[in-house]
Amino acid sequence: MSCHRPEGAGAAGAPRFEQDYNPFAVMRPRAPGATPKERKNGALVKANNVAPQGVYLPNYNILTPHMRSPEYVQMSTAAAITLGVMQGRMYRCDCTRCLNLLLTYPEGCRANCAYCGLARHREAERDYADRNFIRVDWPAVPLGTVIDTVARDVAGTPFHRMCISMITHPRSDEDTVTVLKAWTDRIDPAAIPVSILSNPTTMTRADVQRLRDLGADIFTVALDAATPEIFDRTRGKGVQSPHTWAKYWEILMDARDIFGREKFGAHIIIGMGETEHEALGLVQRLVDLGGHSHMFCFFPERGSLMDHLPATPRDQWRRVQLGRYLIDYRGARVERMSFDGEGRVVDYGVPRDELETVIEEGVAFRTSGCPGKFREDVSACDRPYGDSPPSDIASFPFQPSKGDRRGIRRQLRVVERKG
Ligand code: SF4
Numbered sequence: 458m459s460c461h462r463p464e465g466a467g468a469a470g471a472p473r474f475e476q477d478y479n480p481f482a483v484m485r486p487r488a489p490g491a492t493p494k495e496r497k498n499g500a501l502v503k504a505n506n507v508a509p510q511g512v513y514l515p516n517y518n519i520l521t522p523h524m525r526s527p528e529y530v531q532m533s534t535a536a537a538i539t540l541g542v543m544q545g546r547m548y549r550c551d552c553t554r555c556l557n558l559l560l561t562y563p564e565g566c567r568a569n570c571a572y573c574g575l576a577r578h579r580e581a582e583r584d585y586a587d588r589n590f591i592r593v594d595w596p597a598v599p600l601g602t603v604i605d606t607v608a609r610d611v612a613g614t615p616f617h618r619m620c621i622s623m624i625t626h627p628r629s630d631e632d633t634v635t636v637l638k639a640w641t642d643r644i645d646p647a648a649i650p651v652s653i654l655s656n657p658t659t660m661t662r663a664d665v666q667r668l669r670d671l672g673a674d675i676f677t678v679a680l681d682a683a684t685p686e687i688f689d690r691t692r693g694k695g696v697q698s699p700h701t702w703a704k705y706w707e708i709l710m711d712a713r714d715i716f717g718r719e720k721f722g723a724h725i726i727i728g729m730g731e732t733e734h735e736a737l738g739l740v741q742r743l744v745d746l747g748g749h750s751h752m753f754c755f756f757p758e759r760g761s762l763m764d765h766l767p768a769t770p771r772d773q774w775r776r777v778q779l780g781r782y783l784i785d786y787r788g789a790r791v792e793r794m795s796f797d798g799e800g801r802v803v804d805y806g807v808p809r810d811e812l813e814t815v816i817e818e819g820v821a822f823r824t825s826g827c828p829g830k831f832r833e834d835v836s837a838c839d840r841p842y843g844d845s846p847p848s849d850i851a852s853f854p855f856q857p858s859k860g861d862r863r864g865i866r867r868q869l870r871v872v873e874r875k876g
Pocket of ligand 1: 656
């Protein structure tokens with residue numbers, strides 16, 4: 458078993474465009490269909506009421522047990538392999554450095570984001586704990602098992618960070634606090650720092666403060682969409698989902714006040730219809746506020762309302778990845794960059810030598826996220842193949858090799874430096 462799906466599994470039937478970017482006009486989600494009453498709100502799982510026994514590996518042929526946070530959490534396949542609760546190998550990776558714990562309920566996430574495998578409309582076809590999310594299965598594990606396993610050898614753990622990922626559910630705020638407390642009661646947050654991937658829609662400023670007081674290190678907001686129009690179309694009214702751009706920014710600004718510089722940030726998905734200028738403008742805004750951006754390449758998740766759309770062309774992705782790194786870590790500014798009529802980067806506004814050094818170093822093309830223990834610009838959250846198949850890596854979960862960097866240069870259409 459490996460932590461990635463067979464090639465093309467998520468993108469089956471997705472059209473390929475000749476353009477080197479995904480324009481707004483093309484990236485329109487499907488409308489969500491109706492869910493039969495007998496499948497709404499996890500009704501089947503609750504009616505079957507199968508008692509969970511230990512670790513649950515998603516299996517579409519058996520009855521999904523009735524599991525709830527805070528007793529149960531889900532984690533990525535990569536985290537489950539690294540924790541040792543699942544067998545498997547990861548292509549060119551020994552482990553993941555981030556233990557992501559996703560809250561879980563039979564009712565699932567009550568939002569309906571168009572690009573997401575966990576979205577509410579999927580209750581029509583699949584129980585929540587069995588859904589694929591960022592291209593992989595998410596096993597469900599008793600929280601006690603997770604904490605016992607890590608607490609046994611904190612000094613020797615491969616994990617550089619733990620992240621509690623909230624979903625949109627009435628219990629989510631309270632259960633995030635319970636999971637955080639249970640973790641910090643046993644594991645020193647100075648040894649393994651904790652990040653919160655928040656769900657602003659149900660949160661108040663007091664919730665943000667409470668998580669900081671309980672020892673959370675970094676607070677991030679999954680803005681995902683780079684513009685208000687794309688936000689509304691993919692995770693707001695456009696798909697019968699409860700989120701609003703204004704509420705996300707309200708909680709992001711609360712996080713800035715409460716967590717402080719370098720301790721807050723936002724997720725952005727590239728290739729959902731924004732221009733490169735818009736994406737890098739948002740990156741600059743976050744840096745000017747004192748935060749960071751964590752970037753993902755759009756991939757058409759199987760079963761989502763955008764699974765018929767093209768993955769982000771690598772040219773667009775590489776250009777934005779490079780621009781984001783220069784703004785976040787090298788003092789570049791979007792106002793000094795040049796863009797063409799379609800909003801594509803044509804010049805980064807930094808000396809040629811510096812650009813060469815950054816491309817050659819390769820860190821700009823790794824996954825981005827909360828830092829681990831290697832260096833500030835290397836993310837603990839390495840999400841192996843979360844946004845691409847391993848045959849065409851978008852975010853590298855490891856240091857790109859010389860051959861990888863040659864491929865990146867081809868995608869960027871930058872000639873290799875001689876000597
Ligand atoms: S709120 Fe998060 S988990 Fe829920 S559907 Fe949206 S992106 Fe997915």
